[in-house]
Amino acid sequence: MEKEPLRALINVAQLLKEPVGSSQSYDISGMIDEEVEGFIEGKAKLIHISQGVLVQCKLTTEVKLICSRCLDTFLFPISFTAEEAFLPVSDVPDDLALSSPEQSEEFTIDNKNILDLSELIRQYTLLNLPMKPLCRHDCPGVN
Numbered sequence: 001m002e003k004e005p006l007r008a009l010i011n012v013a014q015l016l017k018e019p020v021g022s023s024q025s026y027d028i029s030g031m032i033d034e035e036v037e038g039f040i041e042g043k044a045k046l047i048h049i050s051q052g053v054l055v056q057c058k059l060t061t062e063v064k065l066i067c068s069r070c071l072d073t074f075l076f077p078i079s080f081t082a083e084e085a086f087l088p089v090s091d092v093p094d095d096l097a098l099s100s101p102e103q104s105e106e107f108t109i110d111n112k113n114i115l116d117l118s119e120l121i122r123q124y125t126l127l128n129l130p131m132k133p134l135c136r137h138d139c140p141g142v143n
């Protein structure tokens, strides 16, 4: 079965016209190919909040890793839930973003009302990667 690349760009123009508290749900599914390669699927719920859009998602990915003992590639499953607020770019002053470190990983909605989930997916996937990947816990290593 041919797998499609992940479409991580979501246009929230319509959602932002609806009253605060309105929500839309999306099915997420596709191949990712950045620092890690793999397949991701799950659901994302976008909620219009006063500052922007709150994204709640529950995702499962299967990424290709290289075993640190035998150097074979294997598939490693990762599941995570994420909840992050995306703010319109114009509402995030540059100097504020620079001066407060806890704000520096702000997710944004660009001036065409496009919200990009790929950065969120990248961060959460990397966060859940094992330090020393093993294809199985008793991998004998290279013979």
Ligand SMILES: [Zn+2]
Pocket: 067, 068, 069, 070, 071, 072, 134, 135, 136, 139, 140, 141
């Ligand atoms: Zn191994």
